[in-house]
Amino acid sequence: MRAPLLASVLALAAGAAVAQAQPVIGLITKTETNPFFVKMKEGAAEAAKAQGAKLLSGAGKTDGDNAGQVTAMENMIAAGAKTILITPSDSKAILPAIKKARDKGVMVIALDSPTDPVDGTDALFATDNYQAGVLIGQYAKAALGGKPAKIVTLDLFPGHPVGAQRHNGFLKGFGLAAPDAKSNELGKAAEVVCMADSFGDRAKGQTAMENCLQKAGDVNVVYTINEPAAAGAYNALKKAGKEKGVVIVSVDGGCAGIADVGAGIIAATSQQYPLKMAAMGVEAGVAYAKTGKKVSGYTDTGVTLIAAKALPGVDSKDVKTGTDLCWGKK
Structure with a gap:
């Protein structure tokens, strides 16, 4: 050759x-x-x-x-x-x-x-989705300042582990009885006046919040599975003239969500990566x-509480930190 x-x-x-x-x-x-x-x-x-x-x-x-x-x-x-x-x-x-x-x-x-x-x-x-829920539960509790809680939870959909972990972690952080991190069942408490599924969607989150307002119009805390659902919840509250004095907390840490924290739409969010x-x-x-x-096994990729206003006893980072680490369109 x-x-x-x-x-x-x-x-x-x-x-x-x-x-x-x-x-x-x-x-x-x-x-x-x-x-x-x-x-x-x-x-x-x-x-x-x-x-x-x-x-x-x-x-x-x-x-x-x-x-x-x-x-x-x-x-x-x-x-x-x-x-x-x-x-x-x-x-x-x-x-x-x-x-x-x-x-x-x-x-x-x-x-x-x-x-x-x-x-x-x-x-x-x-x-650690349970811990993400705990962080925003702690923040919501502190932000309420001792007022009796009337909570709406806008969840994912039934049976999803992430939805259950965030929901139950929120209850735990708020100081309410809650299932542990391994449960796929959503915990319930007397302070929760309405639970609805948002599927993590803005439009469905708005509809779910509107329905909850029909059941309980004087809510003061809204937990949401993610920031699109939180934006939908805020739209419903604003449309009803009830957005002031309501603490909305969420999970994700996308740039749009962090911007909503900065704008006062979302009080705090747990940022993931x-x-x-x-x-x-x-x-x-x-x-x-x-x-x-x-x-093999589980590796925790981290979570940070981002809030526009720091509260005593709750470890959080500011909006600038959240913006530096966020994802999606800024």
């Missing part, structure tokens, strides 16, 4: 080997439009590029679209993904698809939301491709 031809053959072989060795990592989010998941995808893409991995991405059409997530997972496995990162829309219905993937040697890591049970995946990288979750997931996937070693 002539030298130039031999060199070409060797170069092609080397290129094929490199391509074959490139880790393929999948990321499946609940939706493609929620700023939280947009930032998570950006973080995964940046981490994959930096570490020489190929990133595949997919999502459900809406929050709760389990079938869409199953299809995305099957497509990623067929495309050679050896690690799949997923934010489960349905914590139970996704389990059979995850088991099939793991049986084929694919490492599956849950981001942000656990499966039910949590050991349905190899590992979980997420905010999707970019960190994604980057850690990609790093674990690359390590698995190189060493065959899987990660």
Whole structure:
């Protein structure tokens, strides 16, 4: 074989080997439009590029679209993904698809939301959602200043672990009886005058708040599953002329939500960090491709209480700090 031809053959072989060795990592989010998941995808893409991995991405059409997530997972496995990162829309219905993937040697890591049970995946990288709830519960209690509480909770939807953890953590932080962090049942208390599902959506949050105001018009605390729901709740209160004197607390830490804290719409929010979750997931996937070693257990990716007004006895950071660390459009 002539030298130039031999060199070409060797170069092609080397290129094929490199391509074959490139880790393929999948990321499946609940939706493609929620700023939280947009930032998570950006973080995964940046981490994959930096570490020489190929990133595949997919999502459900809406929050709760389990079938869409199953299809995305099957497509990623067929495309050679050896690690799949997923934010489960349905914590139970996704389990059979995850088991099939793991049986084929694919490492599956849950981001942000656990499966039910949590050991349905190899590992979980997420905010401590119960603690996120505790922080805003403590703040709401302090902000109320000893007044009798009349609370509305705008939750996610029944049976979702994250929704239960944030709700129950809020009750705990407020000083009310609450289930522990492992429960998927929403705790109830006499001080909670209305509970409604918002699905984490602004419009649905507004409708839910309007319905609650029909039941109890003199609320003074509103807990919301996330900041879009909080914005909807505020719209409903303002429309009814009842926004003054109501303490709205939430979870997420997106830039729009932090801006609402600065504007006095939301009193305080627990900020979480999707970019960190994604980057850690990609790093674990690359390590698995190189060493065959899987990660396991739960890794806390952090949470910080952001408030425009600091209150005695409650540890919080200011709006500038929240803005510096926020995600989504500023």
